[in-house]
Amino acid sequence: MNSFTNRESTTIPQQFALRSWVSLEPGLEENEWVLIDNRSGAICTCNDSAGVLLVALQNGTTCDQLADALTSRFDVSVIEARQDALLFIQQLSGTGFVYENF
Amino acid sequence: MKTSNTRVAITGFGGLDIPHAGASVARALRAGWQGPLTIDALVDDSAMTGAWQPGLVDTVTRIHSPLKGDEAFYSSLLHAQKKLGFTAFIPCLEQDIAATARLAERLRKNNIDTLVPNADKVAQLGSLTLASYLHQHHIAYPHSLIAHHLHEVAHYADHLGYPVLVKGAELELIAYNAEQVLRFSSAVLERDRRSGVLLQARIAGEAYSLSCLINQDGERVDNLSCRKLAINSNGHSVCSSIIDSPELESQGLEIIKKLDARGPITLDLIHPTGGSIYFLEGVKSSLPDWCMLGHWANKNLAVELLQLLTEPEIDSTIIPENRTNDAPLLVRSITEAAVPLDDMQHLDRHGHINVKEIDNAQSRIYNSNTSIGQSDGVRVAVTGTSSFDLVNSGIGVARALRSASGGLHLIGLCYGTFDSGAYNKELFDVCFQLPITENDNTLFEQLKKIIKMQPIDVLIPCLDGEIPFFIKFADELKELGVHTLLPNLDSFEKRSKTQLFSGIYKANQQGFVIPETISARNEDEVLAAVKKVGLPAVVKGPISFCVTVIDESQAKAAWHTLYYDGMKEVLVQPMISGPSFAVATVCNHQHEPLTMLTVKKLSLCPKGSTWRAMRLPQLELEAAFARFLKEIKWVGPVEGEFIRDEILDRFYLIEINPRFTGWIYYSATLGSNHPQQAVRTALGEEITPEPDKTDLVFVRSTTELRLQPYQLASFSTKGYLHHNRIVSDQIKES
Numbered sequence: 001m002n003s004f005t006n007r008e009s010t011t012i013p014q015q016f017a018l019r020s021w022v023s024l025e026p027g028l029e030e031n032e033w034v035l036i037d038n039r040s041g042a043i044c045t046c047n048d049s050a051g052v053l054l055v056a057l058q059n060g061t062t063c064d065q066l067a068d069a070l071t072s073r074f075d076v077s078v079i080e081a082r083q084d085a086l087l088f089i090q091q092l093s094g095t096g097f098v099y100e101n102f
Numbered sequence: 103m104k105t106s107n108t109r110v111a112i113t114g115f116g117g118l119d120i121p122h123a124g125a126s127v128a129r130a131l132r133a134g135w136q137g138p139l140t141i142d143a144l145v146d147d148s149a150m151t152g153a154w155q156p157g158l159v160d161t162v163t164r165i166h167s168p169l170k171g172d173e174a175f176y177s178s179l180l181h182a183q184k185k186l187g188f189t190a191f192i193p194c195l196e197q198d199i200a201a202t203a204r205l206a207e208r209l210r211k212n213n214i215d216t217l218v219p220n221a222d223k224v225a226q227l228g229s230l231t232l233a234s235y236l237h238q239h240h241i242a243y244p245h246s247l248i249a250h251h252l253h254e255v256a257h258y259a260d261h262l263g264y265p266v267l268v269k270g271a272e273l274e275l276i277a278y279n280a281e282q283v284l285r286f287s288s289a290v291l292e293r294d295r296r297s298g299v300l301l302q303a304r305i306a307g308e309a310y311s312l313s314c315l316i317n318q319d320g321e322r323v324d325n326l327s328c329r330k331l332a333i334n335s336n337g338h339s340v341c342s343s344i345i346d347s348p349e350l351e352s353q354g355l356e357i358i359k360k361l362d363a364r365g366p367i368t369l370d371l372i373h374p375t376g377g378s379i380y381f382l383e384g385v386k387s388s389l390p391d392w393c394m395l396g397h398w399a400n401k402n403l404a405v406e407l408l409q410l411l412t413e414p415e416i417d418s419t420i421i422p423e424n425r426t427n428d429a430p431l432l433v434r435s436i437t438e439a440a441v442p443l444d445d446m447q448h449l450d451r452h453g454h455i456n457v458k459e460i461d462n463a464q465s466r467i468y469n470s471n472t473s474i475g476q477s478d479g480v481r482v483a484v485t486g487t488s489s490f491d492l493v494n495s496g497i498g499v500a501r502a503l504r505s506a507s508g509g510l511h512l513i514g515l516c517y518g519t520f521d522s523g524a525y526n527k528e529l530f531d532v533c534f535q536l537p538i539t540e541n542d543n544t545l546f547e548q549l550k551k552i553i554k555m556q557p558i559d560v561l562i563p564c565l566d567g568e569i570p571f572f573i574k575f576a577d578e579l580k581e582l583g584v585h586t587l588l589p590n591l592d593s594f595e596k597r598s599k600t601q602l603f604s605g606i607y608k609a610n611q612q613g614f615v616i617p618e619t620i621s622a623r624n625e626d627e628v629l630a631a632v633k634k635v636g637l638p639a640v641v642k643g644p645i646s647f648c649v650t651v652i653d654e655s656q657a658k659a660a661w662h663t664l665y666y667d668g669m670k671e672v673l674v675q676p677m678i679s680g681p682s683f684a685v686a687t688v689c690n691h692q693h694e695p696l697t698m699l700t701v702k703k704l705s706l707c708p709k710g711s712t713w714r715a716m717r718l719p720q721l722e723l724e725a726a727f728a729r730f731l732k733e734i735k736w737v738g739p740v741e742g743e744f745i746r747d748e749i750l751d752r753f754y755l756i757e758i759n760p761r762f763t764g765w766i767y768y769s770a771t772l773g774s775n776h777p778q779q780a781v782r783t784a785l786g787e788e789i790t791p792e793p794d795k796t797d798l799v800f801v802r803s804t805t806e807l808r809l810q811p812y813q814l815a816s817f818s819t820k821g822y823l824h825h826n827r828i829v830s831d832q833i834k835e836s
Binding site for chain 1: 308331346814
């Protein structure tokens with residue numbers, strides 16, 4: 001409860017999304033994906049689990065939603081899925097492919 | 103959709119392995135123009151192979167090159183225009199653009215619309231004057247020097263360091279040592295001493311190209327950028343990808359503003375590793391040779407240029423992009439065809455030809471929707487699928503097999519990610535990468551894995567260096583169900599240069615002569631050999647490379663170049679002048695040639711590949727070559743290369759290639775189809791070869807293949823790529 005407003009505090013979950021210059025295409029075979037940096041022409045192959053996360057990131061998503069996507073697709077615990085999702089976002093943020101969408 | 107016919111004339115269909123942009127522009131127009139379109143190719147030489155590509159242009163007309171003077175160029179252009187009726191003209195060669203700029207007003211008065219910079223600007227932006235202009239306008243560019251004399255070249259090249267870019271008008275090369283610089287510079291200066299040769303330092307970094315279209319008022323109409331993903335030894339991009347980089351666009355357009363351009367302009371830029379600005383390596387006042395990439399990205403600059411020329415009243419300001427989300431890539435490849443000899447002769451004699459559809463009844467395109475199962479047709483694997491630097495013969499072999507009757511399943515075995523053959527779904531159904539290794543067992547293990555994924559019935563190796571490997575493992579391959587048609591190791595060695603020219607064979611083979619040859623293992627021996635055989639001479643490596651030398655200093659340089667490349671022994675021969683010929687054949691297990699195909703080579707690129715050839719039977723030569731092959735007990739495909747001495751009128755043997763030649767697709771168009779003969783012979787069939795026609799000319803030109811990012815990604819990371827629908831469990835990683 002906020003002592004000034006007497007209202008419950010609300011937390012807006014962080015949303016992450018792929019940058020507009022990054023595109024995702026299906027790979028040669030099922031469950032394969034290719035990430036393309038349209039600014040530099042760099043191409044990156046992605047496995048199934050990365051593909052699940054990247055598809056979600058195309059439209060903007062939260063870390064919890066990413067973890068849900070992993071647990072619904074793979075046999076992995078919620079904690080592990082959340083850790084993996086966080087690490088993935090950190091890595092993509094480091095390359096500039098992902099940004100926080102306020 | 104337009105209903106009235108648009109007619110445009112284009113130049114720049116030559117260049118062979120460093121193609122001029124005209125063919126790419128024509129291809130982009132053909133692909134993107136809405137409505138009836140007639141394309142007139144204007145050439146100054148019937149050898150311009152780009153104009154002969156089936157379905158590309160409607161007419162080919164000879165005009166005078168501007169090198170013969172502006173008036174000759176102008177009057178021949180006017181004559182062509184009166185005959186053909188084109189109203190738009192797109193020059194694509196530097197010399198044509200410069201002349202057009204000088205003649206622009208006069209051309210306009212004669213209803214020939216063109217869009218080029220003004221003449222003064224073109225002169226300032228020429229490849230040999232550009233550095234000075236850039237310096238004055240504070241545009242970053244690599245350190246460049248111009249040499250007007252050969253003795254300056256080596257000194258400047260040493261100053262700039264290696265590798266160094268060597269440029270003349272329409273010619274350029276990346277040189278890695280002094281000998282290459284001197285040789286290429288000598289050719290450039292021979293053509294045009296007055297302009298000199300430009301030497302430019304190479305900057306390490308990422309290479310890009312930005313093409314822009316500026317209208318007559320100096321307003322930008324549109325622009326497009328690409329990144330050069332792979333560059334060959336000519337400095338030419340082999341694989342490019344469209345990119346959308348605001349930083350590149352901003353800096354590039356700033357440069358274009360300073361250049362005060364009009365019409366199409368293409369910048370070659372380099373972004374130094376760790377740097378923040380782009381360096382300008384080159385400028386062309388024309389559309390790029392990757393126009394098709396723009397078409398695939400929904401930004402066809404060739405179409406936009408033609409619209410500017412033919413519909414100037416239409417508002418051409420930039421509209422928001424409607425770019426596809428696809429990120430198309432382009433890989434440069436080659437295409438081959440057979441052109442009626444009559445057509446070429448008609449062009450030579452009458453200066454004009456209406457190009458008919460090339461009727462190549464043997465080139466049935468394989469139905470890519472057909473499911474390939476293990477029981478459908480013979481499965482043939484072919485190596486040598488690259489056209490990166492040299493055109494490997496596997497591409498022609500695959501094309502010949504594809505055109506043969508029957509449901510062949512073609513498998514490409516590639517040594518590089520950018521082997522253009524791997525991305526050509528018209529040729530191959532599936533491609534695999536082989537490792538580049540000196541360890542035979544490693545290579546064989548990988549081959550076994552591939553065979554497990556994709557069974558092979560016949561394997562045709564197409565690279566000299568791998569033939570001994572396949573000979574060694576022929577029996578093991580047979581046990582795996584893979585048939586080959588190869589000689590034994592003894593026969594392979596007997597046709598090697600070291601044995602061929604060692605003196606063990608009679609010089610006079612009663613149809614051809616084996617030239618006098620002296621082997622040398624150091625600089626002194628090379629000089630002694632050159633003194634003995636006389637000048638000019640050739641200095642050759644035992645496997646590859648051949649350098650012509652006209653004096654002792656060149657002979658020394660040649661020895662050092664070949665030694666630097668790893669050769670401990672070289673062969674010295676007198677230089678023989680005359681037309682080049684080649685004889686291709688396939689020998690059966692009884693060492694008998696099935697058919698002989700002799701060609702006269704009409705156009706050779708600087709790397710020695712054949713880009714135009716004509717069948718010219720030589721019975722005595724063929725009989726002598728057949729006897730020789732029987733003597734060395736040859737089995738399989740082979741090519742003998744000869745030069746017909748222009749004075750003595752005798753054939754001299756240059757070398758024997760132990761595999762199919764690069765132009766072997768020609769045999770399919772003529773009738774005999776050597777690769778098909780080889781496959782059937784390998785499978786134990788007795789065959790009666792078809793007789794060859796004599797009225798066709800082999801023509802090769804460059805083309806662009808579209809590839810998707812997932813194809814490049816799959817091939818580079820997984821090592822295989824399938825084009826046709828393969829039952830998925832047939833290809834499994836072991």
